[in-house]
Amino acid sequence: MKLFWITCLGIFSVAATANNLPQLIPQIKPAVVAIALYNPTGSPRLKLIGSGFVVAPGNQIVTNHHVVSKLPDESKNERYVVLSGHGQVPVVHPILSRKNDPIHDLAVLKITATLPALKLADSEYTPEGTALAFTGYPITGVLGLYPATHQSTLSAVTPIAIPQDNSKTLNPKTLRQLQQPFMVYQLDGTAYPGNSGSALYRQEDGVVVAVINMVLVKGSREAVLSDPSGIAYAIPVVHLHQLLAQP
Incomplete structure (x- = not known):
């Protein structure tokens, strides 16, 4: 009987986490922004190139450096x-103004307005198996600012660069990553180039645990693949905390 109740409680917990997302998304969206290139004489004048999100005190925007x-x-x-x-x-x-961290492919942009901000997790790594989601602009807002949300599970905490069997596959970026390795999150959800810079947050409470990255990581771990996989990656917030702490 005790085992039966434990099993039921476990199922209820998973279902409750999944059911949080519809209520959570409207709270997340006001803090989701797009990064664009503005050309006053161009057509169109605005070219959306990536996603971002607001952090405290409300005038700081996080995105990818690239x-x-x-x-x-x-x-x-x-x-x-x-x-x-x-x-x-x-x-x-x-x-x-902006702060840059090219090694971890992070950037923090400062604006004058104060917008709703998302809460960042602490610097501890998120446990594997955690239910996550990310909200951004996967096709860079072709139809306007209508952010899309994708669910994901944290599949692994893994090094950004893996040893190469052949020196011919090495490039300067891979060499730097092998010399200065750090851990990234591997996800079972599919992200697209426009999702770069999106907040990766817990479905349980909306707290941000990482920043989606579709260039820095895929260019290293998947360099040997001829076709892109259905795997996405993200940079843990420990590196974002370090960038935010810089003067």
């Missing part, structure tokens, strides 16, 4: 901007 690493065309007065809001008429926020 999303904002390309130099804008100054001859066209191009510049990076943050887009908030919902639908076809986004609110455009100029970027005042």
Whole structure:
């Protein structure tokens, strides 16, 4: 009888976590933003290039470094901007300053407005098997600012770079990762290039545990694959905490 009740409680716990997501998503969306390249004379003027999310005190935007690493065309007065809001008429926020962490592919952008912020987990690694979700712009907002949410499970905590059998497969980025290895999250959910910079959060409470990354990690662990897999990766928030603490 005792075993029966334990089993029932376990099933109820899993179901309760899954049922949290419909109530959680409306709370997450106001803190989800898009990163865009603004060209005042272009058509269209705004080109969405990635996702991001707001953290405390509400004027800091987290995304991937590679999303904002390309130099804008100054001859066209191009510049990076943050887009908030919902639908076809986004609110455009100029970027005042930014912090960069190219090694972990993270960037923190500062804007003037104060937006709803997501809570970050502490620096401990999230247990494998945790039910997670991420919300962002998988096709970079072709139809406007309508963020999409995908469910995922944390499959493994794994090194970003794996030893290569053949020196011909090595490149400068892989060598740096082998010399300075760090752990990343491997997920069983599929993310797309526009999801880069999305918050990966617990379905249980919406607390952010990592930042989705579709370039830095896939370019190293999946370099030997001819076709992309259905696996996604994310950078744990321990590295984000370190970047946020910088002056």
